[in-house]
Amino acid sequence: DAGITQSPRHKVTETGTPVTLRCHQTENHRYMYWYRQDPGHGLRLIHYSYGVKDTDKGEVSDGYSVSRSKTEDFLLTLESATSSQTSVYFCAISEILPTDTQYFGPGTRLTVL
Amino acid sequence: AQTVTQSQPEMSVQEAETVTLSCTYDTSENNYYLFWYKQPPSRQMILVIRQEAYKQQNATENRFSVNFQKAAKSFSLKISDSQLGDTAMYFCASIPGQGAQKLVFGQGTRLTINP
Numbered sequence: 001d002a003g004i005t006q007s008p009r010h011k012v013t014e015t016g017t018p019v020t021l022r023c024h025q026t027e028n029h030r031y032m033y034w035y036r037q038d039p040g041h042g043l044r045l046i047h048y049s050y051g052v053k054d055t056d057k058g059e060v061s062d063g064y065s066v067s068r069s070k071t072e073d074f075l076l077t078l079e080s081a082t083s084s085q086t087s088v089y090f091c092a093i094s095e096i097l098p099t100d101t102q103y104f105g106p107g108t109r110l111t112v113l
Numbered sequence: 114a115q116t117v118t119q120s121q122p123e124m125s126v127q128e129a130e131t132v133t134l135s136c137t138y139d140t141s142e143n144n145y146y147l148f149w150y151k152q153p154p155s156r157q158m159i160l161v162i163r164q165e166a167y168k169q170q171n172a173t174e175n176r177f178s179v180n181f182q183k184a185a186k187s188f189s190l191k192i193s194d195s196q197l198g199d200t201a202m203y204f205c206a207s208i209p210g211q212g213a214q215k216l217v218f219g220q221g222t223r224l225t226i227n228p
Binding site for chain 2: 033035041042043044045048050058059092098099101102103104106
């Protein structure tokens with residue numbers, strides 16, 4: 001199994017509060033991704049990173065920001081959480097190319113009240 | 114838009130039977146990549162199988178095999194000798210081209226294996 005951890009695994013927060021989710025990998029993979037999973041939508045890409053300090057937006061990036069200051073860590077921040085951001089968030093990594101297989105972390109369930 | 118469609122929201126079979134999950138996709142690229150992922154109740158996303166579009170041969174992994182029909186843009190997953198542990202959501206996904214930076218997922222098929 002790819003060495004990917006996510007923290008926290010569960011979080012409940014209130015509307016308007018900032019939230020940061022962390023993805024940590026021990027594989028030294030170049031690419032890292034954040035997805036959200038909602039019923040009826042499969043997984044959708046929020047942001048991705050192709051190297052330290054190199055990030056780009058996915059299809060559902062509004063309301064989210066990311067940072068990658070080290071190869072192993074990719075942070076997802078909700079600046080002001082809304083109820084529509086209640087979801088399960090998955091981090092994924094791929095080794096060198098964006099066409100390499102993506103391996104997923106265990107997920108974080110976020111509830112915004 | 115590049116899309117992946119799974120037309121079977123739910124399926125149910127008896128243990129030891131063979132089951133086939135359907136997936137169609139849409140891309141204008143010639144080189145692309147297709148995947149099946151399994152998500153058991155633990156929520157972990159687990160790679161089942163990968164297929165490169167330029168390869169003629171269908172990918173296989175033990176009891177799991179695919180039927181890749183490039184002209185029809187179809188990518189079905191066959192599970193042979195199904196086991197109780199195969200109960201899960203199954204997602205078809207694609208990386209729709211060499212320049213693509215993301216996986217595009219279908220909506221999933223919930224598969225239940227009954228004893």
